[in-house]
Amino acid sequence: TCPLPCRGAAVGAAQIILHQPLWLLLQVVGGRALLLPPCLTLSPAPQLPDRSALESRVREVEEENRQIRLQLGQSQASAQLPADGTYGGQQWGASADTGPEEGTLRPRTRFHLKCNRVCSCLQVIHVACVCAGHNASRDVVTLVKSVLFHRRNPLHFHFITDSVAHQILSALFQSWMVPSVQVSFYDAEQLKSEVSWIPNKHYSGIYGLMKLTLTKALPADLSQVIVLDTDITFATDIAELWGIFRKFTDKQVIGLVENQSDWYLGNLWKNHKPWPALGRGFNTGVILLYLERLRRMRWETMWRLTAERELMSMLSTSLADQDIFNAFIKQNPVLVHQLPCFWNVQLSDHTRSEQCYTEVSDLKVIHWNSPKKLRVKNKHVEFFRNLYLTFLEYDGNLLRRELFGCPSPNSPQSIQLQSALEQLDEDDQCYDFRRERLTVHRVHLYFLQYEYLQADDTDITLVAQLSMDRLQMLEAICKHWEGPISLALYMSDAEAQQFLRYAQASEVLKNRKNVGYHIVYREGQFYPVNLLRNVALRNAPTPYVFLTDVDFLPMYGLYDYLRRSVVQLDMANSKKALVVPAFETLRYRLSFPKSKAELLSMLDMGTLYTFRYHVWPKGHAPTNYAKWRTATTPYRVEWEADFEPYVVVRKDCPEYDQRFVGFGWNKVAHVMELDAQEYELMVLPNAFMIHMPHAPSFDISKFRSSPSYRHCLSTLKDEFHQDMSRKYGSAALKYLTAHRSI
Known part of the structure; x- marks a missing residue:
């Protein structure tokens, strides 16, 4: 057995293969190089390295990599690894699943590789975070990315969460599918009574006190854990921090970095009276907790007695758990192990953080512990x-x-995914389409603050999907539809941040809390339109959904009209799909009609048209626009081939078929299945929506220009018909007949 961190020439060099060192990562945002080489001194001001020198160094590293791969390939060939993938008698799953019960810790495992040259002790590192709400859930992702980027060990994240963060993070990790990462969740609601009696003035509220409860919250057999705030960024391998546990004396139970502000010195302003602390006190953004020892010394009783004693004079905490930790340490200084300050470089105003580092290579952990976050003075x-x-x-x-x-x-x-991939024929002309259906996209639900209270049993959510090029439609839709909205946004990580800034700068969007924004992260070469629709549909909170596209504007008042129609047509007790007639304009500036009469007038004048009448009349012809002009009551229409109306249905309707990606037949297949399940198609006489003009999408351009694309779409249609026949039997024959007669 070799101790962590592993030493040795082979392993030290192998780190280059595992990931690029942070100082070699030159990512450009807004034209700026983000990271600098470690030899660069930060004081007085950073300078960019000479490009030619850096390129020369990169070439040297690449050659070193090549040589090391050869050595490691030889040593791995002689390594004796179990064929079943088990180590130490326990199996490690790359899963966000928590085991038989949520919050149950699987047995901790130490992995050992026997080889001649490489010593790699892959111990599981346990990390705990308290995370509550939409904003903290978004922040913790950046922390996790920085940890994953540098790590070389299996990780087990322990999240103490409210229901919001639990929903978001469990979906994210399940779809992220990071190997050798396990995640467990613990209900913060069950811990509130432990700390709710403590008055706290800190902006973190009751969740800022929950780190005090970790000996109770985390599994009883968990011996050690690294505890992190959500506003932490790692600049090194977290295994280095974990290794400090070995430096604890027999009596030490808590590892902390000294506070870098003057807060606990009590001289920030007149009559400033902080909680008692040892010297400058300690910051609790990064904590090493020796849980096993803390439990033996009855930590829960000791911190509670400390808090009760100090609250008699202090009345409330100002810095949440940090005040209580410091008061406890003041009385028991022998229990603390002081960490070097580069393990928690604190970037709040009025700190001495500059004294923690002289070079980039010194930096280990950056802590944005100011309410102003990135706007801090430094x-x-x-x-x-x-x-x-x-x-x-x-x-x-x-x-x-x-x-x-x-x-x-x-x-x-x-395993199921890998099995499905292996069954694909790579020589198939449509392999890319079939491969796309199996792509697992990361999903971040409720990316922005979300609040919704159901109006009643008739409430309806507008469901749609979009990418970055349709972002400008959001404000207009919010003005036209006052009800809840569920949107799936297909974006890269960088685009998601652009969207965040856009939404926070928009007066319309930031004042609408009943819009659920669900980020589906971009991967692959096709636009996964039906996957996106399904993500938005699944996360609609209402009994009914209005299935539309983001480039349509609903008529003013449509939300209330649809809710009344739900009642009038008894949708709670019948299978109906309410058709909202679709129109379009070719004008980018449109005086939006305020009534059906005004729309008909614009239709007669040629300002508006029935949707796609000139390029795809089959898509909406069954709506029977001629009848709609004079209709005063809902009327039923029959399904016809290629019919793809926009409809209001119960949320428990069939989902969209995800084999259809990019352009073509994605809505047609869905409406066909509604008909197969005997939904009545009812056209609403006083409802309408208008398609706004925009540039053609990339996928429709591929459809028009690529014979291969059109061939594969036709193949997928045939296979869909075959599946419909197997699923619905003879009732599905009419769809196949209609398809072949086209």
């Missing part, structure tokens, strides 16, 4: 901001890489 703040932005916008798909020397068994989900 002479190197631009450098630190760029370091943070690197991980904020880093493509999370790249972090799905397997651990070097850690061939862990896969989760049932990844």
Whole structure:
């Protein structure tokens, strides 16, 4: 057995293969190089390296990599690895699943590889975070990215969450599918009573006190854990921090970095009276907790007695758990292990953080512990901001890489995926289409703050999907539809941050809390339109959904009209799909009609048209626009081939078929299945929506220009018909007959 961190020439060199060192990552955002080489001194001001020198160094590293791969390939060939992927009698799953019960810790495992040259002790590192709400859930992703980027060990994240963060993070990790990462969740609601009696003035509220409860919250057999705030960025391998546990004396139970502000010195302003602390006190953004020892010394009783004693004079905490930790340490200084300050470089105003480092290579952990976050005052703040932005916008798909020397068994989900991939024929002309259907996209639900209270049993959510090029439609839709909205946005990590800034700057969007924005991260070469629709549909909170596209504007008042129609047509007790007639304009500036009469007038004048009448009349012809002009009551229409109306249905309707990606037949297949399940198609006489003009999408351009694309779409149609026949039997014959007669 070799101790962590592993030493030795082979392993030290192998680190280059595992990931690029942070100082070699030159990512450009807004024309700026984000990261600098470690030899560069930060004081007085950072300078960019000579490009030719850096290129020369990169070539040297590449040659070193080649030589090391040869050596490691030889040593791995002689390594004796179990064929079943088990180590130490336990199996490690690359899963966000928590086991038989949520919050149950699987047995901790130490992995050992026997080889001649490489010593790699892959111990599981446990990390705990308290995370509550939409904003903290978004912040913790950047922390996790920075940890994953540098790590060479299996990780087990322990999240103490409210229901919001639990929903978001569990969906994210399940879809992220990072190898050798396990995630467990613990209900913060069950811990509130432990700390709710403590008055706290800090902006973190009750969740800022929950780190005090970790000995109770985390599994009883968990001995050690690294505890992190969500506003932390790692600049090194977290295994280095984990290794400090070995430096604890027999009596030490808590590892902390000294506070870098003057807060606990009590001299920030007149009559400033902080909680008692040892010297400058300690910051609790990064904590090493020796849980086993804390439990033996009855930590829960000791911190509670400390808090009760100090609250008699202090009345409330100002810095949440940090005040209580410091008061406890003041009385028991022998229990603390002081960490070097580069393990928690604190970027709040009025700190001494500059004294923690002289070179880039000194930096280990950056802590944005100011309410102002990235707007903090620091002479190197631009450098630190760029370091943070690197991980904020880093493509999370790249972090799905397997651990070097850690061939862990896969989760049932990844095994099933691998089996499905192996069944595909790579020589198939339509392989790319079939491969796309199996792509697992990362999903971040409720990317922005979301609040919704159901109006009643008739409430309806507008469901749509979009990418970056349709972002400008959001404000207009919010003005036309006052009800809840569920949107799936197909974006890269960097685009998601652009969207965040756009939404926060928009008076319309930031005042609408009943819009659920669900980011589906971009991967692959096709636009996964039906996957996106399904993500938005599944996360609609209402009994009914209005299935539309983001480039349509609903008529004013449509939300209330549809809710009344739900009642009038008794949709709660019948299978109906309410058709909202679709129109279009070729004008980018349109005086939107305020009534059906005004729309008919514009239709007669040629300002408006029935949707796609000139390029795809089959798509909406069954709506029977001639009848709609004079209709005063809903009327039923029959399904016809290629019919693709926009409809209101119960949320439990069939989902969209995800084999259809890019352009073509994605809505047609869905309406066909509604008909197969005997939904009545009812056209609403006083409802309408208008398609706004925009440039053609990339996928429709591919459809028009590529015979191969059109061939594969036709193949997928045939296969869909075959599946319909198997699913619905003789009732599906009419769809196949209609398809062949076209």
